Amino acid sequence: MQNEHVIIQKVYDSKDDMHAADELIREYMPFIKSEVFKFTNKYSEVLQDEHSIAMLAFHEAIKGYSKSRGSFLNYASLLIKSRLIDYQRKEKRHYNQLSLDETYGDEEDTALIDTIPADNVDVMQEHNVQATKEEIIELSNQLRQYGVSLSDVADNSPKQDRTLEKCRQAINYAIENREIIDELLRTKKLPLTSLVNGSNVDRKTLERHRKYIVTMLLIYSNGYEIIRGHLSHIVRKGGYQA
Amino acid sequence: MNYIVMETNLSYAVVLDEKGRFKKVANLNYEVGQKINDVYEMKEIKEEFYLSKKMFATLATLAAVFVFVFSLIFDMPMTPYASIYFSINPEVRIDVNKKNEVINLKGMNDDGKDLILNYNYKDKNLDKVSDDLIDKAIDMGYLYDGRTISISFEGKDSEWIATTKNEYSQHINNYLQDKVSVTIKFDDEDSYEIIIPVNNNQFEDNHYGDSDYDDSDYGPNNDGVTDYDDSDYNPNSDDVTDYSDYNNSNNDSNYGSDYNNSDYDDSNYY
Numbered sequence: 362m363q364n365e366h367v368i369i370q371k372v373y374d375s376k377d378d379m380h381a382a383d384e385l386i387r388e389y390m391p392f393i394k395s396e397v398f399k400f401t402n403k404y405s406e407v408l409q410d411e412h413s414i415a416m417l418a419f420h421e422a423i424k425g426y427s428k429s430r431g432s433f434l435n436y437a438s439l440l441i442k443s444r445l446i447d448y449q450r451k452e453k454r455h456y457n458q459l460s461l462d463e464t465y466g467d468e469e470d471t472a473l474i475d476t477i478p479a480d481n482v483d484v485m486q487e488h489n490v491q492a493t494k495e496e497i498i499e500l501s502n503q504l505r506q507y508g509v510s511l512s513d514v515a516d517n518s519p520k521q522d523r524t525l526e527k528c529r530q531a532i533n534y535a536i537e538n539r540e541i542i543d544e545l546l547r548t549k550k551l552p553l554t555s556l557v558n559g560s561n562v563d564r565k566t567l568e569r570h571r572k573y574i575v576t577m578l579l580i581y582s583n584g585y586e587i588i589r590g591h592l593s594h595i596v597r598k599g600g601y602q603a
Numbered sequence: 604m605n606y607i608v609m610e611t612n613l614s615y616a617v618v619l620d621e622k623g624r625f626k627k628v629a630n631l632n633y634e635v636g637q638k639i640n641d642v643y644e645m646k647e648i649k650e651e652f653y654l655s656k657k658m659f660a661t662l663a664t665l666a667a668v669f670v671f672v673f674s675l676i677f678d679m680p681m682t683p684y685a686s687i688y689f690s691i692n693p694e695v696r697i698d699v700n701k702k703n704e705v706i707n708l709k710g711m712n713d714d715g716k717d718l719i720l721n722y723n724y725k726d727k728n729l730d731k732v733s734d735d736l737i738d739k740a741i742d743m744g745y746l747y748d749g750r751t752i753s754i755s756f757e758g759k760d761s762e763w764i765a766t767t768k769n770e771y772s773q774h775i776n777n778y779l780q781d782k783v784s785v786t787i788k789f790d791d792e793d794s795y796e797i798i799i800p801v802n803n804n805q806f807e808d809n810h811y812g813d814s815d816y817d818d819s820d821y822g823p824n825n826d827g828v829t830d831y832d833d834s835d836y837n838p839n840s841d842d843v844t845d846y847s848d849y850n851n852s853n854n855d856s857n858y859g860s861d862y863n864n865s866d867y868d869d870s871n872y873y
Contacts, residue, residue: 379612382614383612383613383614386613386614387613409631409632410629410631413629413630413631413632414629414643416613416614416615416629416630417615417628417629417630417643417645419614420614420615420645421646421648424647424648425647425648425649448643451643489636489638490634490636490637490638491636492636493607493635493636493637493638494634494635495636496636497609497610497636498635501609501610510610511609511610511617511625512610512612512627514617515617515625515627516627517625518624518625518626519624520624525622525623529623573625576625577623588607588619591607591619591621591638592619592621592622592623
């Protein structure tokens with residue numbers, strides 16, 4: 362019982378602190394592994410994806426737990442099971458597809474992926490990933506000056522299409538009127554008033570997604586060619602004139 | 604849909620989709636900068652409204668108290684408190700609540716069904732419905748002079764029934780007074796009869812003109828009040844002879860002689 366209290370306290374402390382949440386997940390890794398094993402009868406070392414799903418489910422459990430739901434570990438176990446069921450259903454669609462990690466033929470040590478002849482495409486991809494990574498690191502460093510992390514942005518990102526469209530409208534206005542982005546870069550504050558007046562978007566909507574809008578404006582301020590390229594074709598459809 | 608992996612953590616990764624949405628997804632050994640086309644999204648669990656047993660008990664108690672208070676205040680207006688069987692030959696049952704509002708009306712036989720056909724009892728009280736039914740019964744030829752109306756009360760609250768019955772019978776009496784002469788019979792434990800009504804004398808005279816009773820009634824009147832009355836009633840009381848008297852008196856224009864002539868009254872009376 363005392364133990365349960367400790368867990369619950371830790372869960373509540375971790376709700377808004379992803380590092381604490383990761384710490385808690387690390388602490389309960391044996392529990393998570395055993396849940397995966399109970400469900401699949403295989404060790405999670407073999408089933409890396411299932412293990413990842415189970416960790417995600419544990420993270421969801423931390424976020425979604427409240428005392429009214431009873432014991433935390435029971436709740437987490439329930440969520441892990443249901444997420445694993447979801448995942449299996451989803452994977453059934455790819456049932457007839459082989460994993461590249463599968464062993465090939467009689468040779469136990471050779472994975473399927475090793476049989477694909479390596480060519481320049483791989484090298485190009487590797488290079489692209491590296492370049493993208495550098496951009497992203499730069500972006501998250503810049504975001505730190507605004508006191509924002511990418512996880513925060515993910516929490517702050519609009520989920521409904523309608524809200525997304527509204528945010529896009531505001532971002533679009535800022536791109537057309539560079540002085541707003543300039544002011545953001547200079548003061549490290551989003552000039553909400555001029556954005557609201559200029560774009561005709563509800564102030565509440567912009568306030569609620571402030572971190573998201575700041576991030577998007579930074580992406581469109583300068584550089585970040587690869588990220589912009591990733592967004593580009595949607596941006597044109599959405600009316601951006603970058 | 605393509606995604607760029609933006610951030611990786613132990614239990615999740617942050618990705619950016621082509622529409623510009625940042626999402627938390629399961630981290631299937633991703634690497635920052637990697638492009639992927641399928642993700643397993645983290646679901647947001649909303650704080651759902653959850654009733655604990657304690658809260659449920661509290662709410663249930665509150666609801667019960669509310670229903671109880673409600674029923675006290677409104678006295679369950681749709682529950683029959685008593686039924687009145689109202690029977691001429693058409694027999695109807697009138698269900699009322701405690702406030703005497705009629706909540707249901709039912710024909711107990713074919714004539715009864717016929718009587719209440721197309722009649723709307725809603726928002727009317729017992730007296731009003733009874734009046735209307737009496738009128739209808741008269742119009743439809745069910746109720747006429749000499750008929751009997753049987754009324755019986757049925758209900759648990761005998762005190763209430765006693766009071767209501769008392770008021771009800773008075774009301775029915777008053778209402779029938781100007782209309783028809785019928786017998787009202789309350790048939791329950793202390794069945795008593797009210798015979799209605801014999802007090803409209805003008806009609807009575809016309810029917811029973813020749814009898815001595817009438818004379819005895821009017822004799823005193825003759826003495827007491829105006830002569831006009833006398834001249835009216837004397838001819839009735841006597842067949843032929845009075846006519847001549849009457850004529851004589853007119854001719855003579857002597858009222859005193861009338862007085863003298865009206866011996867018949869006296870002689871009849873004594």
